[in-house]
Amino acid sequence: MTLLRDEDLAAAFDHASHTYDALVAANPGYHAHLRRSVRRLGLPAHGEGLRVLDLGCGTGASTAAIRSVLPAAEITAVDASAGMLARAAAKPWGDGVRFVHAPAEFLTDAGVHGPFDAVFAAYLFRNLTDPEAVLATVHSVLGPGGRLAVHEYSLSGRRADRAVWTLVCRGIVQPAATLLGDGPLYRHLWRSVVDFDQADRFAARIRGAGFDKVRTLPLPGWQTGITHTFVATRTGASR
Numbered sequence: 001m002t003l004l005r006d007e008d009l010a011a012a013f014d015h016a017s018h019t020y021d022a023l024v025a026a027n028p029g030y031h032a033h034l035r036r037s038v039r040r041l042g043l044p045a046h047g048e049g050l051r052v053l054d055l056g057c058g059t060g061a062s063t064a065a066i067r068s069v070l071p072a073a074e075i076t077a078v079d080a081s082a083g084m085l086a087r088a089a090a091k092p093w094g095d096g097v098r099f100v101h102a103p104a105e106f107l108t109d110a111g112v113h114g115p116f117d118a119v120f121a122a123y124l125f126r127n128l129t130d131p132e133a134v135l136a137t138v139h140s141v142l143g144p145g146g147r148l149a150v151h152e153y154s155l156s157g158r159r160a161d162r163a164v165w166t167l168v169c170r171g172i173v174q175p176a177a178t179l180l181g182d183g184p185l186y187r188h189l190w191r192s193v194v195d196f197d198q199a200d201r202f203a204a205r206i207r208g209a210g211f212d213k214v215r216t217l218p219l220p221g222w223q224t225g226i227t228h229t230f231v232a233t234r235t236g237a238s239r
């Protein structure tokens with residue numbers, strides 16, 4: 001199968017938006033792992049006075065993780081899928097959270113301007129046509145000392161980890177998604193991970209975008225060797 005990209009991917013997420021929360025709820029640790037990755041940003045407790053960008057916020061699972069760890073931070077949450085974003089925006093957030101319908105590639109056009117203190121991107125980067133261009137954009141919207149956390153399926157390179165990923169997708173995720181009418185998106189999910197950078201390569205790309213203090217951290221459970229948090233700091237000037 002070919003990968004879904006850009007408008008085709010946004011349309012597939014629009015279609016899948018009504019079942020997305022139920023599917024991720026069936027994934028043990030999904031929400032706890034997101035919160036762990038937010039904590040790995042290493043920001044001051046509560047996030048008072050901080051601006052955080054949630055890139056590819058989907059139905060708001062990552063936004064909720066940021067809100068939980070940094071309840072006082074001001075959050076801008078962006079997504080290219082109107083359907084996913086509508087689900088997110090319909091949830092009760094209180095003050096300090098705004099949702100913007102835009103591709104990550106065109107933040108400025110959508111009125112999303114830095115400087116941010118942190119950017120969080122969960123399960124976004126392997127979906128992008130040009131991840132390096134978006135890393136450059138993320139670098140430019142972060143202020144000096146700004147932090148990046150990318151929470152992503154990025155395989156370790158061990159054959160056993162790839163085999164577990166294939167087993168989970170073929171045995172559990174794809175049959176469930178096909179029943180729900182979203183087979184193409186979840187076949188894309190398997191392929192997008194297999195085709196994406198392995199963890200060392202993606203960390204190198206983050207360094208190549210001008211970030212410092214790049215670290216690759218594992219997540220627990222069946223996702224060890226499959227999902228990582230990549231944390232980094234923008235110390236240098238804008239490129």
Ligand SMILES: C[S@@+](CC[C@H](N)C(=O)[O-])C[C@H]1O[C@@H](n2cnc3c(N)ncnc32)[C@H](O)[C@@H]1O
Binds near residue numbers: 034057058127
């Ligand atoms: C797998 S979901 C993850 C959602 C959320 N971050 C979470 O943790 O549950 C990926 C999201 O990225 C969005 N996305 C994909 N490509 C995008 C792009 N180029 N710009 C903005 N959002 C994009 C999709 O619409 C989708 O909502």
